[in-house]
Amino acid sequence: MRRRSLIAPIALALLVAGLALPAAGVSKGSGSAVPTRIGAGEGELKMVAWAGYLEKSWVAPFEKQSGCKVKPKYANTSDEMVALMRSGGGGQYDMVSASGDASLRLIFGGDIAETNVKLVKPWKDFHAAFKSPTTNTVDGKHYGISLQFGPNILLYNTKKQKKPTSWSAIYDPANKGQISIPDNPIQIADAALYLSKTTPSLKIKDPYELDSKQFAATIALLKKQRPLLGKYWVYASDQIDLFKNGKSTIGASWPYQMSQLKDAKQPVAAVTPKEGVTGWLDTWMLSSEAEHPNCAYLWWNYVSSPKVQAMQATTYGETPVNKKACKEMEKLVKGSCKTYSAAAPQAYYRSIKFWKTPLTDCGDSRGKVCMPYSKWVQAWTQVKG
């Protein structure tokens, strides 16, 4: 018996050593060579995507013409996407439809391969703003191909609410218990955007670049908002339920919920409040450890083409980045090009504050005093209480 009592501590010590050792050797190379031509497809493409981004109507023709079988994995949040792309040391998935708040984290984490845009023909037809946006282009190097963009909207029940004009509606005690907002740390930027207009003394220029004083004021506003909320919604379907059963009559939302609720004949409408909106610009990115890069290039060419861009835009309710998609949209749904501002997206694009990863470096003269994303997540826990 005495001898066996020694086994446990020895085993434990070995385990600790075993865990500490690999820490030394792991470093990911992001310097894999950029391809100069597209080879034959590898027969498979494993993708992490937003729900609604890999619909059969446009994935099936791609599979047929390229021979690449698409294996989708749907994620609910940007953060889940980052986690998925890093799972198992990367290489579990080939591509990800990353939004701006995830893309830089992935690029700087070494998880994304550089893209040769010359191999993606429709790219030259993109509106200038989407050829090299800061969300997927670093130091002139491209890390992926822009896909579509859209705004976060203020959704309301037209029977129970007056048409709001300002985000103040979701901070208004008069709406107590009726408000629903996303359960997502990036929501802090929405509050910061509101404060940038209502409290100019804070001098918030970019809602994603908040120094400690601006950040504290924003968090204070969100903490004051909490008792007014009916719910922080986790899934888009949650908010749809909330609006359907009357638990919520106003809230921060996505175009997806509005189209779903309208399809269900619910009395809802959305406005772009006078303070402006936050939004997303999504990019299909290629993992630095991808096993099927040729299929990925074939996918980029396919999904960036005007017709497929139009299909996704009209199905999901967002704006395509390809100039030529407008005409195709009109063919699919009359008036949709104008609805989603696909004809003149640049001015529309400038009016939206796009999701991006908050970094310590403010990106201006203030220097490295801004709150990084990990602080946003911790603050969000405190906001929710």
Place this chain on the structure above:
Amino acid sequence: MAADATSLPEGPPRKGALRASSAVAWRWPGAKAVGQLGLPLAAFLLVYVAALVALLVSSFWSVDEFTSEVVHTWSLDNYRILWDDPTYRRIVLRTVGIATAVTLTCIVIAFPYALFLVRVAGPRLRVLLLVATVIPLWVSYLVRVYSWRLILNPEGALNWALTGLGLPGQNILYTNWAMWLVYSYIWLPFMVLPIYAALERVPGSYLEASADLGAKSLTTLRRVVFPLAIPGIAAGSIFTFSLTLGDYIAPGLVGGPGSQLIGNVVFSNVGIANNVPFAAAFATVPLAIMIVYIAIMRRLGAFENL
């Protein structure tokens, strides 16, 4: 014996690795123990202990704020944040509070129910009710939580029944009350079964003896049946308490603002912030709570029933 042995045909002695190892095992009992227990012990160490050690070790690491990759420098920062920030203290207290409330609720419902099963119900009714108790466990957890959303909706089944009876409607969906209700419902079978097992072991003669000595039925219940059921209650409470302590799904589905549990913070730090070290540090809190809890329950005899 000796006579029998001579009548047995004696084959050639077996050779080979098996024979040799069995000889070794016979000569050195220590080697025998290692050979028998080695494999399961190794699996246990690798799967359970290694995971816990990994958890503990990584809780002292941190995350690079730029690339959000884990940095392997040792510090107590994660624990300091946990200690200094009142939010986390509140979340721990809320989690333990709800776990305690759920456990008490389950005891209050499960004890009379199990007693009814053992002492009152006939054999057929007993089987029927036991199956009815266990059936919900065959249904997906998510389905059961979502069904409570339908029940608790302002226009749902519960309000329909309440207003039908002329009572005022409730509006507890997306509150901590809803979480308490849902957990109490979901974990109830885990309390019923151990109490049932404990009560089933109480011999009928004890109750007769108690009655013969002049005890009324309530006195018998209080002084004979209940003390004998305590190990079962303790075992059941470990289930209900630890299951509530570790859950993170129900708060998102039926909880409201201010319904975060420990599990949610752990989940958001792993899944959202990719801050595994901080999540690991926070995950040690329910671990510590459970160690204390199980130590108390052991005193109450919870493990005599397993």
